[in-house]
Amino acid sequence: MNLAAKSVTVDGRLHDVSLSLVPGTITAICGPNGAGKSTLLETLAGLLDTDAGEVMLGEDALRTLHPRERARRIGYLPQAHEIAWDVPVRSLVELGRMPHGDRLAGPVDVALATLDIAQLAERRAQSLSGGETARVLLARVLAGEPQWILADEPLAALDLSHQLSLMRYLRQAANTGTGVVLVLHDLAHAVNHADRIVVLDRGGLAAVGNPADALSEDIVARVWGVAGHWVGEQGYRAFIPH
Ligand SMILES: Nc1ncnc2c1ncn2[C@@H]1O[C@H](COP(=O)(O)OP(=O)(O)OP(=O)(O)O)[C@@H](O)[C@H]1O
Numbered sequence: 001m002n003l004a005a006k007s008v009t010v011d012g013r014l015h016d017v018s019l020s021l022v023p024g025t026i027t028a029i030c031g032p033n034g035a036g037k038s039t040l041l042e043t044l045a046g047l048l049d050t051d052a053g054e055v056m057l058g059e060d061a062l063r064t065l066h067p068r069e070r071a072r073r074i075g076y077l078p079q080a081h082e083i084a085w086d087v088p089v090r091s092l093v094e095l096g097r098m099p100h101g102d103r104l105a106g107p108v109d110v111a112l113a114t115l116d117i118a119q120l121a122e123r124r125a126q127s128l129s130g131g132e133t134a135r136v137l138l139a140r141v142l143a144g145e146p147q148w149i150l151a152d153e154p155l156a157a158l159d160l161s162h163q164l165s166l167m168r169y170l171r172q173a174a175n176t177g178t179g180v181v182l183v184l185h186d187l188a189h190a191v192n193h194a195d196r197i198v199v200l201d202r203g204g205l206a207a208v209g210n211p212a213d214a215l216s217e218d219i220v221a222r223v224w225g226v227a228g229h230w231v232g233e234q235g236y237r238a239f240i241p242h
Pocket residue numbers: 012013031032033034035036037038039040
């Protein structure tokens with residue numbers, strides 16, 4: 001079922017934003033600093049109250065779902081990567097099972113393997129590097145096996161190899177029906193990996209569509225103020241500023 005924002009306005013940070021996201025696809029939310037990307041993602045996760053409008057999951061207004069039900073359906077990875085509790089990595093990833101009320105080993109093991117952190121399972125969470133921490137927090141989201149994965153800059157702290165393996169995993173998840181929504185600063189990542197792009201500018205929608213249209217050179221120049229051109233084949237594009 002679609003995850004949709006209907007005329008959502010949030011506290012001067014989002015203005016009348018409407019869009020409908022489709023499960024089984026990867027959507028990237030892009031835009032300059034302060035454009036409202038994190039605000040939109042948090043709103044779609046049901047974690048921010050709207051001043052006007054509604055977020056819908058299928059036929060249900062998100063705010064009418066019990067928080068546990070909402071958490072079962074929507075996994076959210078915030079931008080800040082801090083771990084408050086110095087527990088073993090495995091215990092932290094198991095917290096992703098909380099909405100299900102279990103600690104099922106299968107999904108936890110899959111999440112640890114997917115993020116390549118099985119070897120860190122017994123380490124104290126606060127002893128990890130930035131990139132390891134990011135992978136552990138993402139593993140916690142995956143362990144909950146949500147229908148929707150909403151992640152704010154999930155690639156930012158990862159090295160090249162882990163970026164590519166995460167994108168491969170997210171593509172697989174999308175292919176089996178999961179909805180994937182990513183805030184991405186790197187426009188090349190967005191163009192190369194997403195099916196659909198949402199461009200935000202000063203709290204409003206600047207473009208929505210397939211990568212070639214929504215991140216055209218004209219739109220990049222207008223929204224980011226950077227003139228340049230795309231080079232390379234689809235899937236391997238790079239943006240070269242003039
Ligand atoms: N808790 C808050 N209360 C009030 N304003 C906020 C709050 N959080 C963010 N803002 C403001 O709302 C606007 C949008 O912020 P948001 O974090 O959604 O932007 P963003 O596009 O994710 O930016 P960035 O690329 O810098 O992470 C910014 O002007 C920001 O200063």
